[in-house]
């Protein structure tokens with residue numbers, strides 16, 4: 001059966017428009033689940049009811065029917081084209097969030113008695129290391145806890161294990177607002193948790209064995225996890241695994257070993273096309289840098305009223321973290337900002353302070369609005 005071609009939904013290469021993508025009144029600074037492109041949501045609203053003129057909504061189509069065949073094929077093709085991912089990598093759409101990847105990676109690739117390296121640049125990186133320690137031995141080349149996770153390490157700050165199955169790092173530390181400006185230099189295969197910055201910039205796939213990301217920040221709704229894994233690893237699992245924990249099984253079955261998160265895959269596909277419509281990864285990266293610079297400028301020019309959490313050379317373009325002179329003022333800032341239509345500015349519950357998450361879909365005008373508010377708030381409370 002061929003899928004009808006319409007101007008919306010599957011079977012169209014046009015995808016959501018690039019034009020003015022912000023109509024709702026509230027600025028959503030949530031760290032995740034987070035803001036999505038409004039044109040994507042409008043398309044989804046249509047396809048929820050009836051996708052591609054089939055008279056059936058995307059939530060109601062069989063995961064083995066021709067409509068969903070097209071959805072998943074196009075999502076994978078769009079992902080590959082967007083990031084220049086070759087056939088030497090498998091692109092998988094899995095469940096269980098990034099947290100399940102914390103366990104699946106060592107379950108598949110860290111043999112009993114073997115070592116993997118985990119750079120601990122924050123709570124998520126630490127959780128990944130803890131999951132790995134259930135399977136093998138963990139070498140920690142760097143632990144940023146002592147400095148409040150305010151930076152990612154230079155090469156000179158890291159120790160190295162002579163032999164390791166892989167080197168795991170978290171490319172963007174959502175809670176602290178730090179990121180690795182470039183992937184770590186290591187002799188071991190790199191594995192990256194890119195959950196809070198996937199496709200906010202270009203990645204050098206050739207230097208990585210696995211790149212993974214929970215969708216709910218930059219890619220789509222919670223419930224689907226994008227895993228990009230070098231194909232030659234697939235038959236190198238170090239132990240017998242239940243099929244749902246095996247990358248080889250998921251790759252062989254085209255991410256449909258069981259019923260996959262169909263809506264999440266569909267929406268991620270729309271987001272890939274939206275990124276393309278924005279000009280692709282390089283254009284999005286440039287825009288993200290400009291957006292973040294507006295907020296960092298407001299911090300740096302505040303005469304010390306605001307203090308950035310991240311060391312300037314490690315600043316994230318996705319999560320901008322800062323503090324006012326006191327926790328009470330932080331609370332007042334978040335409350336007053338909410339009254340001005342800016343939601344979700346409180347820092348992570350474990351870190352306190354303030355955090356503006358400004359993912360790909362967050363409008364540049366929203367950063368300007370927040371910067372203006374920051375200046376007014378500092379003038380009134382400084």
Ligand SMILES: Cc1ncc(COP(=O)(O)O)c(C=O)c1O
Pocket residue numbers: 032096097098099100124170172173174175193194195196214215
């Ligand atoms: C960098 C990073 N890794 C992992 C996770 C955990 O993701 P999930 O809730 O999808 O398991 C998060 C969640 O915020 C995160 O920010």
